[in-house]
Amino acid sequence: MTSAVTPDGAADFPQTFGALLRESARRHPDKAAVVGYRGGARSENRVALSYAGLDKAADRLANALVREGYAKTADRPGRWLAILSPNDIDYAAVHFGAARAGCPLAHVSVRATAAGRAEMLAGVGAELLFVHADLADEARALRAGAATLGRIVVIGGAAGPDSLDALTAGTPDGAPPVEVLPDDPAAVTFSSGSTGAPKGVLVSHRNRTLSSCLGAGAFELADDDVLGCTTPLFHVAGLFMWLQIGIRRGLTVAMLEKWAPDLFADAIGRDGVTAAFLVPSQVTALLDDPVSARRLRTGEGGLRHLNISGAPMPSGLLERALDAWPGLEIVEHYGQSESCPLAYRPAAFARSKPLSAGRPCVEMAMLGRDGRPLPQGEAGEVASRGAHTLLGYIGDGIGAGEGLADLQAGDGWLRTGDIGRIDDDGFLHLIDRSKDVIVSGGENIFPAEVERALYLHPAVRECAVFGVPDDRWGEVPAAHVVANGGDTPEEAALIDFVAGHIPRYKRPRFVKFVDALPRTAIGKIQKNRIRAEYWKGRERAI
Incomplete structure (x- = not known):
């Protein structure tokens, strides 16, 4: 059992999101806090907010929410808000402004289907949706079927009566008259439940200010770093493990609306990005693009630091990165939506502990049966x-199946679903998952959702979906299928059929037609037996 780096009872870190920004704005008022580009991924239309500017923008939005009746009052909690947007400087203003108004904010995935977005909004009962201008028409279509959604506010530089500027017009810059407490609900990010349906992870201000402060102290960032934010802000990693860490440290955060190796290299040259958070599949994409890879480091300049998470980094990929970019610091950390960072591996141990998830940065234990x-x-x-662990899950209809009670083990312990051990040097080693989740490029894919899509095809009698190793994505979905009588469908056609019913990145990369699926004595399909054949000879089965 390990102890936390920062005692949960200590009050030496900001206890609310708003306070976290306020402290940094006082220290660095004129420094750029967030920068980005509008008008397309390759636009030169640069927009930025200084720390003082972001602080004022958050206050203006919070005061507007007070005026419009959304903010927390002495008689009731703040009303539920939501945001649907790619990375943009307005996203940061909405995140901190909603927090200062005491309004919990649901971060809706731009990668979700229309039905998935509608379920997320309904699950929290969102009454106001902030939406990027590029998605405004889709949001208006969502509003037609959302019982609680009464208003849409367009961000991303939009003008007009529905814009963010119109909402905040005439509101003061000063602190809003709202008492926000550390344990108030602050945000929901969406992962997936055991059925594959969206699961809303509800956290408090204290939960994620602590997590961000832990990361800010542990991730070996320098005071003059410029952070490249390639991970979507609707994801827990982009929001709390990169943007909010950057704000805590008083660093400049450069927002990338879209990811591509050359766009990332552009940000290094154009914005002076020196540190970035990537998932292993992004590292592979960079290494497979020699032109972009060469642009990451130029002499003593360029990228200095990489933080890797979202999926374990294969040791071979780590070696490729260290060889390709001499002098680059590579820190790997392990965390989950429910608890954020749990462990990190310092850059100095990249080669000596390549298969480790690092040293725990919170109180951790390996639990027996x-x-x-x-x-x-x-x-x-x-x-x-x-205090880093979630408040709970949102909504009975969200993530039906596994609930918070299933993760609680007594004495305050929260299970992760991962199997691991702590070595003699205090480093965590992940061995396997106790669940079937497939982690592909940092995204969780649940087999049940893919299986439901397969079963919609009339030629599929039985199927089992599981993860197989992939050098680029870590692992990808695959399927064994028992066909109904008659002609067996073409593999490519069946894969395309599935991609038409769920987000394309969740489709099986290959389908193998078999005569039967292995089962236990009680008839349960033994996916572990199917999966094991594809992972033979690998360093780990995760």
Whole structure:
């Protein structure tokens, strides 16, 4: 069992999102806080907010929400708001402005289907949706079927009566008259439940200010770093593990609306990006693009620091990166939507501990089957406890199936679903997952959702979806299918059929037609037996 780096009872970090920004704005008022570009991924139309400017923008929005009746009052909690947007400087203003108004904010994925977005909005009962101008028409279509959604505000530099500027017109810059408490609900990000449906992870201000402060202290960032934000802000990593860490440290955060190796290289040259958060598949994409890869580091300049998470980084890929970019610091961290950073591997240990997820930065234990901590060195389910863990999940209809109670193990421990061990040097090693989730390029894909799409095809009698290793994405979905009588469908046609019913990145990359699926004595399909054949000879099965 390990101890936390920052004691949960300490009050030496900002306790609310608004306070976190306010502290940095006082220290660095004229420094650029967030920068971005509008008009397309390759636009030169640069927009920016200084720390003082972002602080004022957050206050103006919070005061507008007070005026319009959305903010928290002495008699009721703040009303639910939501945001649907790619990375943009307005996203930061909405995040901190809603927080100062005491309004919990739901971060809706731009990659979700229209039905998925509608379910997310309905799950929290969102009454106001901030939407990027490029998605405004889609948002208006969503509003038609949303019972609670009464207003849409367009961000991203939009003009007109529905714009952010129109909402905040005439409101003061000063602190809003709202008492926001550390344990108030602050945000929901969406992962996936065991059924593949969206799961709303609800966190408090204290949950994620602590997490961001832990990361700010642990991730080996320099005081003059410029952070490249390639991860979407609707994702817990982009929002709390990069943007909010940058704000805590008083650094400039450069927003990338879209990811591509050459766009990332552009940001390094154009905005002076020196540190970035990437998932392993993005590192592979960079290494496979020699022109962009050469632009990452130029002599003593360019990219200095990479933070890797979202999926374990294969040791071979780590070696390729270290060889391709001599002098680049590579820190890897392990976390989840429910708990944010749990462990990190310092850059100095990249080669000596390549298969480790790092040293725990919170109180952690490996639990046995009885839910009790095991001695150091023994493998068990990774669990943590403390003020960094989520408040709960949102909505009975969101993530139906596994609930928070299923993750609680007593004595405050929260299960992760991952199996690991702590070595003699105090480093965490992840061995396997206790769940079927497929982590592909940092995205969670649940087999049940893919299987439901397969079963819509009349030629599919039985199927099993599972993850197979992939050098670029870490792992990708694959399927074994037992066909109905008659002609077996073409593999490519069946894959395209599935891609027409779920987001394309979740489709199986290959389908193998088999006569039967292995089953237990009680008839349950043994996916572990199917999956094991594809992972033979690998360093780990995760």
